[in-house]
Amino acid sequence: MSSPRIGVGTxxxxxVPGRTLWLAGLEWPDExxxxxxxxxxxxxxxAIVDAVxxxxxxxxxxxxxxxxxxxxADAAGTDFLRETARRVRAAGWSIGNVSVQAIGNRPKISxxxxxxxxVLSDAIGAPVSLSATTTDGLGLTGRGEGIAAIATAILFQA
Known part of the structure; x- marks a missing residue:
């Protein structure tokens, strides 16, 4: 049996105005x-896709x-997750779990x-834990110009 493999994605x-906010697999219509x-x-x-x-x-x-x-074009992030899981499994891996953190002032993830x-767990086919933080007004996320995310995934050889 091989050792587990860990990946990080950012x-x-x-x-931008005029677009619907989709984040963590959900629509945020009040944004x-x-x-x-x-x-x-x-x-x-x-970020989850990159980590996996x-x-x-x-x-x-x-x-x-x-x-x-x-x-x-215009694909949902959950579509990327489903297809990523399919490709990773086809390559002989199983996804253990994913931890992901959103970085931004809004929306309030809690x-x-x-x-x-x-939604994220169903799409990737493994447990996903989500957390969030702000940057106390620093950088592009702190100024409300964008949102960032960092994910870590663990995979096992199937």
Whole structure:
């Protein structure tokens, strides 16, 4: 039996007016800005994708779902998670669990944490724990210009 593999993923997206905010697999309709991106911009889901792909040694989100791939335009982050899980399993890995942290002033993750964890866990096919923090007014997340996320995943050889 091989040793477990750990991956880390990071993603950051700019907040822009006129877009729906999708974060942690959920729509946040009370927010007046959304995340810019080729897809829905869900940086929490994207960070998870990078962590899982990295742990499996399969590259990163850009090499699988890049902006040059028109079929992934406007795709939901949960679609990326499902397809990532499929590809990782096909490569002989099982996902143990994922921990992900959203970094930004808004939205208040605590209001939907349990729902987001269920949606993310269902999409990736493994337990996902979600936390959130602010940067006390520092940097692009502190100024409300964007949201970032950092994820860690552990995989086991199937």
């Amino acid at each position: 993603d950051v997206h700019k907040l 007046d800005q959304g995340l810019e991106g080729h897809s829905d911009g869900d940086c929490v889901a994207h 792909l990295g742990a499996a040694g399969l590259g990163d989100i850009g090499s699988h779902f890049g902006s040059a791939e028109p079929e992934w 209001t939907k944490r349990e729902q987001a964890e269920r």
